[in-house]
Amino acid sequence: MTKVRTRYAPSPTGRMHVGNLRTALYAYLITRHAGGDFILRIEDTDQERYFEGAVDIIYRTLQSTGLDYDEGPDKEGAVGPYVQSERVKTGIYMKYAKELVEKGEAYYCFCDKERLEQLHAQAKDGEVAKYDKHCLSLSKEEVEANLAAGKPFVIRQNIPATGTTTFHDEIYGDITAPNDELDDMVLIKSDGYPTYNFANVIDDHLMGITHVVRGNEYLSSAPKYTRLYAAFGWDEPVYVHCPLITDEEHKKLSKRSGHSSYEDLIEQGFVNEAVVNFVALLGWSPENNQEIMSKEELIKAFDYRKINKSPAVFDIQKLRWMNGEYIKNMPEDEYLQRAVPEVKKAVSKDYDCEKIAMLLKSRIEVFPDIIPAIDFFEELPDYDIEIYTHKKMKTNSENSLEVLRELLPEFEATDDYSFEGIQKLLTDYIAKKGIKNGQALWPVRIAVSGKQSTPGGAYEIMEILGKEESLRRIRIGIEKLAK
RNA sequence: GGCUCCAUGGUCAAGAGGUUAAGACAUCGCCCUUUCACGGCGGUAACCCGGGUUCAAUUCCCGGUGGAGUCACCA
Numbered sequence: 159m160t161k162v163r164t165r166y167a168p169s170p171t172g173r174m175h176v177g178n179l180r181t182a183l184y185a186y187l188i189t190r191h192a193g194g195d196f197i198l199r200i201e202d203t204d205q206e207r208y209f210e211g212a213v214d215i216i217y218r219t220l221q222s223t224g225l226d227y228d229e230g231p232d233k234e235g236a237v238g239p240y241v242q243s244e245r246v247k248t249g250i251y252m253k254y255a256k257e258l259v260e261k262g263e264a265y266y267c268f269c270d271k272e273r274l275e276q277l278h279a280q281a282k283d284g285e286v287a288k289y290d291k292h293c294l295s296l297s298k299e300e301v302e303a304n305l306a307a308g309k310p311f312v313i314r315q316n317i318p319a320t321g322t323t324t325f326h327d328e329i330y331g332d333i334t335a336p337n338d339e340l341d342d343m344v345l346i347k348s349d350g351y352p353t354y355n356f357a358n359v360i361d362d363h364l365m366g367i368t369h370v371v372r373g374n375e376y377l378s379s380a381p382k383y384t385r386l387y388a389a390f391g392w393d394e395p396v397y398v399h400c401p402l403i404t405d406e407e408h409k410k411l412s413k414r415s416g417h418s419s420y421e422d423l424i425e426q427g428f429v430n431e432a433v434v435n436f437v438a439l440l441g442w443s444p445e446n447n448q449e450i451m452s453k454e455e456l457i458k459a460f461d462y463r464k465i466n467k468s469p470a471v472f473d474i475q476k477l478r479w480m481n482g483e484y485i486k487n488m489p490e491d492e493y494l495q496r497a498v499p500e501v502k503k504a505v506s507k508d509y510d511c512e513k514i515a516m517l518l519k520s521r522i523e524v525f526p527d528i529i530p531a532i533d534f535f536e537e538l539p540d541y542d543i544e545i546y547t548h549k550k551m552k553t554n555s556e557n558s559l560e561v562l563r564e565l566l567p568e569f570e571a572t573d574d575y576s577f578e579g580i581q582k583l584l585t586d587y588i589a590k591k592g593i594k595n596g597q598a599l600w601p602v603r604i605a606v607s608g609k610q611s612t613p614g615g616a617y618e619i620m621e622i623l624g625k626e627e628s629l630r631r632i633r634i635g636i637e638k639l640a641k
Numbered sequence: 642g643g644c645u646c647c648a649u650g651g652u653c654a655a656g657a658g659g660u661u662a663a664g665a666c667a668u669c670g671c672c673c674u675u676u677c678a679c680g681g682c683g684g685u686a687a688c689c690c691g692g693g694u695u696c697a698a699u700u701c702c703c704g705g706u707g708g709a710g711u712c713a714c715c716a
Contacts, residue, residue, distance in 0.1 A: 347714040599675030611677035
């Protein structure tokens with residue numbers, strides 16, 4: 159059996175779309191599951207869209223998602239180069255295109271933009287706007303003459319006008335398309351570069367790719383690739399077309415959603431492992447129904463034959479939940495590394511930021527959730543005394559005022575503002591007075607935080623605020639309640 | 642519009658020719674608790690429609706409907 163080889167073949171045009179991430183991940187999982195090779199190939203045949211730094215984004219993203227590859231531009235293997243613009247220089251695409259011309263499977267086309275646009279405009283409703291094979295009828299001499307005259311040309315695939323083309327996909331089964339629906343697509347552009355459609359087939363073959371994993375949006379152009387393989391007499395790889403990832407409106411996930419790329423998600427405070435985990439489960443699920451899965455577990459369990467056919471909505475809500483799970487299970491130092499900077503965005507005063515951060519570890523889903531949760535540390539909000547009243551705690555303005563008044567001298571008297579110190583002081587008070595915990599703890603927490611709900615309780619908050627600020631806030635509380 | 646694909650709760654997603662049709666997120670309620678969160682328990686909620694095949698179809702087939710993708714010298 160031949161070794162499984164899959165590839166991720168992005169074009170350097172910007173951030174990594176989550177659909178691409180999922181495709182890359184599935185390709186990776188297929189090959190790692192089978193002990194095969196994962197190859198990175200850069201498809202930069204469109205010089206217009208290329209920009210400086212785009213390739214670095216690809217490297218960085220693959221690194222942080224943990225998709226390590228065996229061969230790539232920065233990891234030479236036997237079938238390089240791994241960047242298409244470099245492959246162009248070796249002349250392979252032109253060579254293979256000419257081979258097809260020889261075989262009558264492709265032809266030179268000298269039509270200019272105007273004529274093509276006209277063709278488009280002429281296409282009636284219900285008719286596919288496709289090339290009319292105008293240049294196919296050119297004689298060999300005419301072609302030679304045009305070439306000699308330096309006329310710009312492209313090379314087009316010659317697809318029969320009749321019949322059908324069938325290919326097999328592992329997930330969707332046999333798919334058949336009528337040939338007259340297939341356009342004579344451009345193989346070599348007038349700038350001498352191959353199109354994606356052509357380069358892809360050539361490179362997958364030359365690089366020994368056994369499983370082509372790609373998005374479902376390529377399903378309709380797949381028959382053209384099949385014809386290319388047939389024209390060359392090459393064996394086709396195993397096709398794995400992944401179902402689409404859509405937005406809440408069930409449309410292909412686009413930039414408009416605000417979270418269409420991996421980088422968007424990281425910026426929004428998601429953890430890379432959670433994103434990978436979540437994306438893996440869009441369109442596939444393991445037999446044991448496990449949801450939280452490490453990369454290793456995914457590799458072990460992944461079976462591409464069980465990928466779903468139908469499109470999946472990218473439910474950011476569920477990602478948030480999953481991210482929260484990852485945060486809860488995160489080692490403390492790793493958590494603090496990401497959480498403390500968020501704390502510092504909201505709190506400029508000299509409080510123990512690590513302590514504040516730890517209050518939130520089990521309470522947040524994404525890191526930016528921290529900011530609105532801890533604003534009260536920075537500044538006591540101007541709250542309504544209504545919030546002292548809580549039915550279940552049996553508190554109201556009157557008994558809250560009483561509790562705070564009685565407690566104030568005790569808080570003034572002590573210097574032990576440790577968690578344990580405050581706890582002891584308060585529990586002693588509660589025991590002595592013979593009231594329910596909540597009747598004392600609720601008003602104190604309200605006074606020191608000014609908020610109805612806070613991360614942590616009275617002990618934690620007072621420990622962080624310290625004596626001076628705690629006293630100040632309790633006095634404000636008394637003042638407000640006394641009015 | 643042509644072509645192609647898809648169709649189980651709001652979302653993800655198991656499932657099987659005969660099941661009380663899993664589980665997760667979300668949602669609702671209860672418990673725990675000094676609030677919130679965490680955690681625990683429980684509830685609401687689904688097989689698109691019509692034919693056929695069959696003793697039996699949500700499951701297989703056909704048609705419809707609905708949704709999506711695609712129709713570039715972009716990938």
